[in-house]
Amino acid sequence: MPHFKQPLYPVYNWIPLHGIMRYEVELMADPPAQPNGTQPDPGRAWSKIVNAATTCYDEYPRPYAGDYYWRVRAIDAEGNAIGTWSDAAHFVVNKHPKRVKVAVLGDSITHGGGSISYPPSALEYSYTTYFDFPCLNLGRSGDTSRMTCDRFEQDVLPFHPQNLLILTGSNGLRTSTISAQDIIDDLAAIEEKCRAHDIRPIFMTLIPINPTNIRFAFHAETDPNWNEKLRLINMWIRSHDCCIDLEPYFYNETGTDLDESFSVDGLHPDIQGKMLMGEIVNASEAHALLK
The missing domain is CATH 2.60.40.10 (Immunoglobulins)
Incomplete structure (x- = not known):
């Protein structure tokens, strides 16, 4: 790699x-x-x-x-x-420069892994593997958007990236106690921290989930309002001049849930999904900033 x-x-x-x-x-x-x-x-x-x-x-x-x-x-x-x-x-x-050019911050989708049993150490399950530019992976499995925000000073600032790709909030989509506004507020706080430290934030839209597969894989129910939460969060992300839109590419034929061909567990994209994420980033308008 x-x-x-x-x-x-x-x-x-x-x-x-x-x-x-x-x-x-x-x-x-x-x-x-x-x-x-x-x-x-x-x-x-x-x-x-x-x-x-x-x-x-x-x-x-x-x-x-x-x-x-x-x-x-x-x-x-x-x-x-x-x-x-x-x-x-x-x-x-490896020793990093005082400022890395690109880092990515997020939850388990960013950390890596998939197909239920493959951990982040299986590099084919990491979407950063498919980037055509170097990128430091600051993902952490299990994060909510609040947890990602709270570790910004500890995990992001030591590397002071010029560009920070941000993808977090998916765990909140399926949790009924976390609202869309909660996630938006956390993303806005991350953005504010980036601006305060001369870091360019580049948000990526959240991808849909599949409640049926989540129930099968994790024996957990999904917030029935997840679609509306996704719509509101991604509308906020798309209001930014510089963002990367992942969402439209991951729906099933009915346009309602995450396509099963991309994810066995209904939450984490598998190899095909991670490859697609990398291709979308490489083809995005933001790519010129990341190369």
Whole structure:
């Protein structure tokens, strides 16, 4: 991937052991002192126990340049090791210039992943993979628009991007306790923060969702008013001179919901959808600012 940049929030994934659903992940700045042992590394910087078969989402951003090593081990209910630590995997966070040219801010649609079981570490499920220009991914899975706004100072300002692509609010579409105005207010606050720090905000319209598929994938109901919320939010986004309109390309034949061919779970675009998002950005009027 010629333009790949390590996402700000790493995601660690592995092939599980049969019948084991509890794992510990540890992160280090150096290779482990005892490879394939059973004890935690004495120099580890972070660790997390997850009740998940294949994936661990790092709750902390990793903005500092350098080499990182991580590994995983299976554990029982008492925290005892089952077998040994895995081989250590390695990734690099490159040193960034004082100002990156383009970054993208958002929720799990931006962070990456799709088809229910593929995490953000599967690069084909990240729409930034298909950009024809370098872009720093500041997405974080699980964000509401308020959460995205609240982490602006921590996650955006250290990189001081010249251009910030913004796509957040989809989790609020399906949540009845979050109104369209709540999301618009959060987007307006992000815009204000950008203007105050000489960052050009470029909003992308939210794409439709599919309540039937969401119910099947997440066993959760969707706000029946989501269509109207989407209309109001995207109308606000389109009022800006510089925005990228994703919404029209993602509807099914009836023009009501997210087309199933783009998303198995009804919320996160899969490979075809992520490729389309990249193509839309590359073909947009804003593209000249991003190249």
